[in-house]
Amino acid sequence: MWTVIQQIAPYAIIFTIPLLITALGALFSERSGVVNIGLEGLMVIGAFTGALVILNMQEMMPGQQKAIWIGLALATVMGLLFSLLHAFASINLHANQIISGTAINMIAAAITVFLARNITGSGNIQISTLKPFNVPFLSDIPVIGSLLFTRTYATTWLVLAILLVSAFMLYKTPFGLRLRSCGEHPHAAEAAGISVSKMRYIGVMISGAFSGLGGAVFIVTTGGEFNGTVAGLGFLALASLIFGQWKPLGILAATLFFGFATTVANVSQVIPSLAVIPPVFLKVFPYVVTLIALIVFSKSSQAPKAVGEPFDSGKR
């Protein structure tokens, strides 16, 4: 059993990280009061931008990892810019946020493949991926070393750092307090002199930036190519946000759960102790658990109170 866990841990972590960063972005958006179900689309935008930039940069500077980092950075920027569509619709125009998010998903899926075909001739963009490394010294620690510090990607540490900074920002800074107040009692926030729409714009933009990064991280670690989807990761990130009860550490736990559950399902056939379980049960397991979690948490949901409601200054 232990060897099994050891074997799958690196893969589970690789799967967890894009999920984590995307869900973390969504946390900012929902805490500010805007539902963002366009995560999938924003990730696709990030994956596309990342792949396109990396493809071109690798031609200019072959064999260098720098190309990948430039790709990740630009993917973040494009995710942020694209999320402005959602912010404008849901904040300025009081549009139904779920419809707007759906539109974002559809636009991203269609337009990226459209552009990919125009630019490269096919809907797929192949890139070389980031190289994993063993963290010096730490990987020699017994138990934890082999679990957490072998075959890691630099992006993993970047995302974990962002998680820490985000948790600090949300709970220990005036900015975090203001952002959260806009998702709970926007009218009180406004009365206290906070610009609700500004905070919500920031929330959605952080969500877009993180999702863009998440999509790009997905293709430079596991995917290796852009093909128009991120395989439902965006929706899973949304589930992680709810499963994690809109809290940074909760989200970390939820995404780790999804990471391990999905990896177990993926490798079950080659591991004798798991091969006895029909694969369909392992595959639907995370989704069924999410449904059960939704039922369990339904009485004590920690959802921001004003999430999904357009802010109308005149309505109290």
Place this chain on the structure above:
Amino acid sequence: MRNGIISLLAVLFGLIAGAILMAVTGNNPVEGYKYLFEGGLKNLSRIGNTLATATPLIFTGLSVAFAFRTGLFNIGAAGQMLFGGFCAVAVGLTFDMSRPLLLVMMVVAGFIGGALWAFIPGLLKAKFNVHEVVSTIMMNWIAYWTVYYAVPAYFKGEFLETESKKLPEAASLRTPILTEMFDGSYINLGLFIAAIAVIIFSFIINKTTLGFELKAVGFNRDSAEYAGIAVNRSIVTSMVIAGGLAGLGGVAFYAGNATSIQIGILPTQGFDGIAVALLGANTGIGVLLAAIFFGLLYSGRGFMNAMTEIPPEIADSIIAIIIYFAATSILIDRMIRYFINKKKNKKQPAIVQTTTEKKEEV
């Protein structure tokens, strides 16, 4: 009336955006649109294919619209359609009986399969107040994996692992009469079922107590409860009917347009149903027209792609942009209001003008 204008303007803006996209990528938009519409309308066979492409969209559009009338967001039409279609195909491949009976059984199985898939989110919403957007997304993936493993296990195709056996002719919604009438197109009986569904949809929503109660819950859940309407039961009923409609979409798609069920794909028609419902302003006739329009874009894009360099995804892009404009219809609404006021300002004297403006604001 105003909804119709908003939808038409959203379509117009979507088409303009599509033209810009074509131009930016170095293609000729006029040529693109010419081939796109020719591809969908040029001859009887193409018209037949346009209508066939529209058929599943009518069902999923009705599904989303029906739930929406009760204030529910059915984002799980894809999963309901997949599972309903799977049930119908399973029936079609398992039983050997006279054609009319078999087809009726398949339709019933499809409806029940879809209804079951929406019943769970409906129940969770009614009993535990679980938001239906998240639960229907989860149900989509559960359907995806269930079909992914059930098809190869029980109905494996002769040549391909990734699809089921071909349905026998007796279990297909295609009929020789229709196929001949439309020059070998894959138009099928699904279209007639869809037309009946549109009529029943409009009847239930507009003429029955059930429809009234569902709409009342959609307008204001609390006041509906106060008025003695069983809100929770309405929510479950609404989801079951919505899921059943999406399931019928699966029947029309897998047993009519196609002849087998593929694994590894969530049908995109499920998500397009959201677009269709939105553009059709959640009315029966609106859904029908919007679905035919999208069917035209989808069936024409292949021809356009063959004749020009424009990738077929332009159709999806146009539809997605239309949805964005429909979602932000308040922008269009403001524009219409602006032009109406401008016109009135010219015609009427100053005092009357202020009163009409006040009326507009209310």
